[in-house]
Amino acid sequence: MATNTQIPVEVPVDDRRVPVIAPGHTFSTITEKISNIVLTRPISLGWILGFLIVFGMMNMLMLALGYLFIKGTGIWGINIPIGWGFAIVNFVWWIGIGHAGTLISAILALLRQTWRNSINRFAEAMTLFAVACAGIFPLAHTGRPWLAYWLFPYPNTMRYWPNFRSPLVWDVFAVSTYLTISLVFWFVGLIPDLATLRDRAEKPWLQRTYGLLAMGWRGSAKHWHRYETAYLLLAGLATPLVLSVHTVVSFDFAVGIVPGWHTTIFPPYFVAGAIYSGFAMVLCLAIPIRAIYKLEDFITMRHLETSAKVMLATGLIVAYGYGMEAFMGWYSGNQFDSFLLWNRLHGPYRLFYAALLACNIFIPQVLWLKKFRVSTGWLWIISFVVLVGMWLERFIIIVVSLSRDFVTSSWGQYYPTRWDWMTFFGTIGLFLTGMWLFVRVLPMISIFELRTLLPESHVHEAPEVKQ
Amino acid sequence: MSDLGIYSPIPDSPVYGLMAEFDSAQALLDAAHKTHEAGYQKMDAYSPFPIEGLAEAIGFHKNRVALVVLIGALTGGISAFALQYWVAVITYPTNIGGRPYLSWPSFIIVTFELTILFGGISSAVGMIALNGLPMPYHPVFNVAEFAKASENKFFLVVESADPKYDAAATRAFLKGLTPRMIAEVPS
Numbered sequence: 001m002a003t004n005t006q007i008p009v010e011v012p013v014d015d016r017r018v019p020v021i022a023p024g025h026t027f028s029t030i031t032e033k034i035s036n037i038v039l040t041r042p043i044s045l046g047w048i049l050g051f052l053i054v055f056g057m058m059n060m061l062m063l064a065l066g067y068l069f070i071k072g073t074g075i076w077g078i079n080i081p082i083g084w085g086f087a088i089v090n091f092v093w094w095i096g097i098g099h100a101g102t103l104i105s106a107i108l109a110l111l112r113q114t115w116r117n118s119i120n121r122f123a124e125a126m127t128l129f130a131v132a133c134a135g136i137f138p139l140a141h142t143g144r145p146w147l148a149y150w151l152f153p154y155p156n157t158m159r160y161w162p163n164f165r166s167p168l169v170w171d172v173f174a175v176s177t178y179l180t181i182s183l184v185f186w187f188v189g190l191i192p193d194l195a196t197l198r199d200r201a202e203k204p205w206l207q208r209t210y211g212l213l214a215m216g217w218r219g220s221a222k223h224w225h226r227y228e229t230a231y232l233l234l235a236g237l238a239t240p241l242v243l244s245v246h247t248v249v250s251f252d253f254a255v256g257i258v259p260g261w262h263t264t265i266f267p268p269y270f271v272a273g274a275i276y277s278g279f280a281m282v283l284c285l286a287i288p289i290r291a292i293y294k295l296e297d298f299i300t301m302r303h304l305e306t307s308a309k310v311m312l313a314t315g316l317i318v319a320y321g322y323g324m325e326a327f328m329g330w331y332s333g334n335q336f337d338s339f340l341l342w343n344r345l346h347g348p349y350r351l352f353y354a355a356l357l358a359c360n361i362f363i364p365q366v367l368w369l370k371k372f373r374v375s376t377g378w379l380w381i382i383s384f385v386v387l388v389g390m391w392l393e394r395f396i397i398i399v400v401s402l403s404r405d406f407v408t409s410s411w412g413q414y415y416p417t418r419w420d421w422m423t424f425f426g427t428i429g430l431f432l433t434g435m436w437l438f439v440r441v442l443p444m445i446s447i448f449e450l451r452t453l454l455p456e457s458h459v460h461e462a463p464e465v466k467q
Numbered sequence: 468m469s470d471l472g473i474y475s476p477i478p479d480s481p482v483y484g485l486m487a488e489f490d491s492a493q494a495l496l497d498a499a500h501k502t503h504e505a506g507y508q509k510m511d512a513y514s515p516f517p518i519e520g521l522a523e524a525i526g527f528h529k530n531r532v533a534l535v536v537l538i539g540a541l542t543g544g545i546s547a548f549a550l551q552y553w554v555a556v557i558t559y560p561t562n563i564g565g566r567p568y569l570s571w572p573s574f575i576i577v578t579f580e581l582t583i584l585f586g587g588i589s590s591a592v593g594m595i596a597l598n599g600l601p602m603p604y605h606p607v608f609n610v611a612e613f614a615k616a617s618e619n620k621f622f623l624v625v626e627s628a629d630p631k632y633d634a635a636a637t638r639a640f641l642k643g644l645t646p647r648m649i650a651e652v653p654s
Contacts, residue, residue, distance in 0.1 A: 027515060027619035153550060161559040164551045165566065165573040173580040181587040188591050192617070196515070199614040215601035218608070219616050221499070221512040222530075223598045225522035229532040230594035234587055237540070241583045248576055451516040459496045461520055 018305075020115040021453045022297035030298075030450050034443050035193075035200050037293055043440070046292075051436050057429020064422035065140060073143045076423075077416040082402045086420040087141035089394045090427065092249055093277065094134035095175065096270075096390060098182070099242055100278020101127025105185060106238035109231075115306060117449035118298045122289070122438070123282050124186040129434035130281070131179045133427035138171070140423070167251040174248035181241055185234050191217050192227075192448040246274040253397065259336040260401035263328065269321030276314040276360075277390035279307050283383040285435065287376045289444065298445055305373045311386065312367040318393075319361045336406060348413065349400045356396055359389025483606035483654035484510075484626040485637050486613070487646035492518045495621035498644040499524040502623060505640060509629035513607065513622040515615075535593030536586050543585025547578040606654045624652060 021030075068075055078085035101123040108116040139145045151172045153162050162169045194214035201207045217223070250270035253261035283304065290299040329341035344353045363385050372378045399414045438444065451457055489495045492514060499512045503526050512521050522528070551574040555561075560568045595601070607613050607624060616622050623646070625637055641649050 031515075031618045153554060159559075161554040163561065163563060164555055164577055165563050165570055170576040170580075173577045177580040177584040180584060184587055184591045188594070192516075196617040199617045211603055212601075215595065216603045216605060217600065217617075218605055218613075219513045219515055220598075221514065221518070221521040221525055222527045223600075224514070224517040225527060226530040226532045226594045226597050228517050229530055230536075230590045233533060233536045233590045237536075237583050237587045237590070240579075241587075244576075244579060244583075248580075251576075448516045457492055457516055457518070459493050459518055459520065461496070461500075 018300045018302040020118065020300060020302055021450065022300065025297065025454065027451050027454065027456065030454070031196060031200070031447055033295075033297070034445050034447050034450070035197055037439070038197060038441060038443060039201055039206070047436070047440070051433070054429050054432035054436055057425055058433045059426075059429075060422050061136075061426020061430055064419050064426055065136070068140055068419065068423070069145070073141065075417060075419045077414055077420055079412070081405055081410050081412045082399055082414040084141075084398045084402060085414055086416050086424055087137045088252075089391065089398050090424050091134050091137035091141075092270075092394045092398075093391050094130045094137070094427065094431075095178075095249055096246060096274035096277045096394075097281045097387075098127040098130035098134065098178070098278065099246060099271070099274035100282050101125070101130075102178075102182060102185075102238055102242040103275055103278065104282070105189070106235040106242060109235040110239055114453060115303055117453055118300075118445055119282065119286060119303055119307075120449070121186075121189065121442075121446045122285065122435075122444045124182065124189065125435065125438045125442075125444070126281060126285060127182045128179070128186060129431045129438075131175065131182060132434070133431050135175060135179065136427060136430075137423075138175075167248070167255045170248050171252060174245050178241060178245045181234075181238055185238055188227075188231060188234060189446060189449075190442065191215065192219065193443045193446060195219065196447055197443065243271055246270040258401050258405070259334075259340040260325075260397060263325065265321055265324050265328075269318065269324075272314045272317035272321065273390055273393060276311060276318055277387055279311045279314070280383040280386035280390070283307050283311070283379055284387065287380045287383075289439065291376070293439070293444075295445065298450060301374055304376065304379055305370075308367050308373040308379055308382075311383070312364060315360060315364045315367075315386070322357070322361065339404070340401065343404050344396065344400055347400070347404065349396065349403070352392055353396055353400070356389055356392040359385045360393060363389075481654055482627045482634070483609075483652040484624050484629075484632070485634075485641055486607065486610055486650045486652050487623045487641045487644060488612055488615075488648045488650075489621040489623065489644075489646050492516075492621060494645075495623060496521055496524055498623050498646070501644060502625060502640070506631050507625050507629050507637075508631070509626040511624050511626075513613070513616045513624070515617050515619060515621075531597060532590060532593050535597070536590045539589025539593070540582045540586030544578050544582035546585075547581035548574055551577060606652050609653045610650045612648065612650065620647075627654075 076085060076087065078087070101120075104116050104123045105120040108120075139148050142148050142151075150156075150160075151162060151169065191214060194210050195217035198207055198210040198214050201210055247267040247270065250266035254263060254266040256262060286299055286304065286307075290296055326341055329337045332338070344350070364382055366372045366378075367382065372382065402412075403414060404411055487498065489498060495512055495514060496518060499510075499521060502510055503524060508526065510525050512518075512525055514521065552569065555570070555574070556568045563570075566573075607616075607622070612620065613622060623641070623644075625632060625641065627634075631637075638649060
C-alpha cells in the first residue's frame with residue numbers, strides 16, 4: 001500500500017521530547033473535544049467582543065476600498081517614482097504569510113511529519129484568509145478593479161490578449177492557482193471531519209448543513225483508498241506550487257532592472273522569508289487559540305518548539321539573503337548597487353533598515369535557547385517581531401529601491417496616507433474575522449488525522465490470511 | 468467501479484445487507500480478511516480513519532485517481548502552452564524587447580501553474596466522483612449505530628447483492644467473527 005499519507009508512526013517511548021498528542025486520549029475523546037468547540041460550546045462574551053473589534057476593522061477596509069473606488073488610487077501615498085507603495089508591500093507580506101499553511105499541509109505531509117496533523121487545518125485556513133487579503137491589494141492597485149478580468153486571457157471584442165512574457169501576468173496565474181489549490185486542499189481535508197460533525201450535530205439544520213458539505217461521506221474503505229491517493233497527489237502538486245508562488249512574486253521584482261530588485265537570489269530568499277513569516281503567524285495564532293480552547297493536549301509544546309526551529313532556520317536563510325545582497329552591492333562594483341547599500345544604511349529610511357535587521361536577524365537568534373522556545377509568552381512576542389520585520393523587509397525592498405532610482409531628478413519620498421493605513425489594518429481585520437468565524441464553525445484541528453496518531457489506529461496484517 | 472453512487476442499481480430485496488460492528492481497527496481488518504477469504508465479493512468496510520490494508524482486504528486494490536490526475540495535469544499543461552503559443556505567435560504577435568515570438572522560457576510559469584491547477588482540481592473532483600459522492604443518502608445510514616462510524620466504531624457490511632449472500636448463513640458467518648453487534652441494513 002503505497003498511498004498512505006497519514007502513516008501512523010510509532011510514538012517513541014523513550015523520546016525525551018514532548019509527545020505530539022498528550023497521553024490518555026481515545027478516538028472518542030479526540031472527537032468530542034474538537035467537535036464540541038463547534039457544536040456545543042456556548043458563544044462567550046469575549047468571543048463576541050473580539051469579533052466586534054475585528055469585524056469593525058474589516059468594515060474599515062470596506063470603507064477605505066469604497067472611497068478608493070470612488071476617488072481612485074490618488075487617495076494613496078503612491079506617486080512617481082514610488083508607484084508601488086503599501087499596496088504591493090502588503091500584497092507580498094500577506095502572500096508570504098499564507099505559505100506556512102501550505103508548507104505544513106503539503107510538504108510536511110510528504111515528509112511524513114505526523115506532528116503536522118494537529119496544526120495543518122487552521123494553518124490552511126490561515127493561508128486562505130491571508131491569500132484573500134493579499135489578492136485585494138493588486139486588484140485595488142490596478143486603479144480600475146472592475147476591469148481586472150482583463151488580466152485573464154479570454155476572447156474579447158477588443159481583440160486584445162495579455163502579454164505572457166510579463167511577470168505581472170505570471171502573478172495572476174500563480175496567485176489564483178494558489179488560492180484555488182489551497183481551497184481544494186483544505187476542503188478535501190475537511191470532508192471526513194464534516195461527516196463527523198454531521199453525525200454528532202443535534203440540531204436538524206446543523207445536521208443538514210454539515211451533511212450537505214460532507215456530501216454523504218461514510219468512511220468506506222474504498223473511499224479512503226481513493227481519498228488517500230488524492231490527498232497524496234494534492235500534497236505532491238501543492239509542494240512545488242508553494243515554492244513557486246513566492247518565486248513568481250519575486251520575479252515581479254527580479255525581472256525589473258531597479259537596483260535592489262534585479263538579483264538572482266530573490267526567488268529562494270523570498271520563499272524562505274515567506275515561510276519565516278508564515279510560521280510566525282502560525283505561532284501568533286496557535287498560542288492564544290490553544291490557551292483559549294484548552295487544546296494543549298493536541299497542540300503541545302512539541303509543535304510550538306518545532307515551529308520555532310523552522311522559524312530560526314528560515315530566518316537564517318533570510319539573513320544569508322541580506323548578507324549576499326550587501327556583499328554583491330560591494331563586490332559587483334556597480335555604482336548603483338553600492339549606492340543602494342549605502343542608502344539603506346545611511347539614507348532617509350535607515351531607521352527602517354535598522355529595525356528590519358533587528359526584527360528579522362538579531363532578535364530571533366534568542367530561539368537558539370530552549371528557554372525561549374518553550375515559553376509561549378516569549379515565543380508569541382518573537383513571532384510578532386518577525387511579522388513586523390518581514391513587513392519591513394518588503395517595505396525596504398519596494399520603497400527604498402524606488403525612492404532612489406538611477407537619476408537624481410527622479411528621486412522621491414514615500415508618505416503613506418490614512419487610507420493606506422486603513423486598508424492595511426483593514427485587511428488584518430478581514431483576516432482575523434475569517435479566523436474568528438472559522439474556529440467556531442469548522443473543526444480547527446483535523447479530527448481524523450489526529451485519530452491516526454493514536455496507537456490504537458495501528459494495525460498489522462494477520463500472517464495466516466496473506467495469500 | 469461497482470459503487471458509482473446514485474447510479475448503481477438498488478437490489479430488489481428490501482435488505483441492503485448485513486452489518487457487523489467492531490471495536491477496533493485491528494478487529495475490523497481481521498474480519499474483513501476472513502470475510503473476503505470466505506468468498507464474499509460485494510462487501511465494504513467503514514472506519515473513522517484510513518486503515519492500512521483495509522481496502523486490499525476486501526479485494527479493492529487499485530483506484531483510478533492517479534490516472535485522472537495525470538490526465539488533468541497534462542491537459543492543463545498542454546492547453547496552457549498551446550494557448551500562449553497561439554496568442555504570442557499566431558493571433559497577437561507583439562515584439563517585446565526584441566524577443567522571438569516563441570520565447571518559450573517566459574511561457575513556463577503559466578504552463579506550470581495550469582498543470583498544477585488542473586491536476587489539483589482533478590484529484591479532488593476525481594476522488595469525489597469515483598467515490599460516487601455527493602450521495603447524501605445511503606442504506607448504511609439507516610442503522611442508528613452507524614453514526615459512530617465517523618467517531619470510534621468500525622463496521623463491515625456484506626451486501627445482499629452478493630451471490631453468496633444468504634440471510635441466515637451470512638449472519639451465522641458474521642457472528643463467528645465476534646462482532647459487537649450484527650444488524651440488518653434496510654435498503
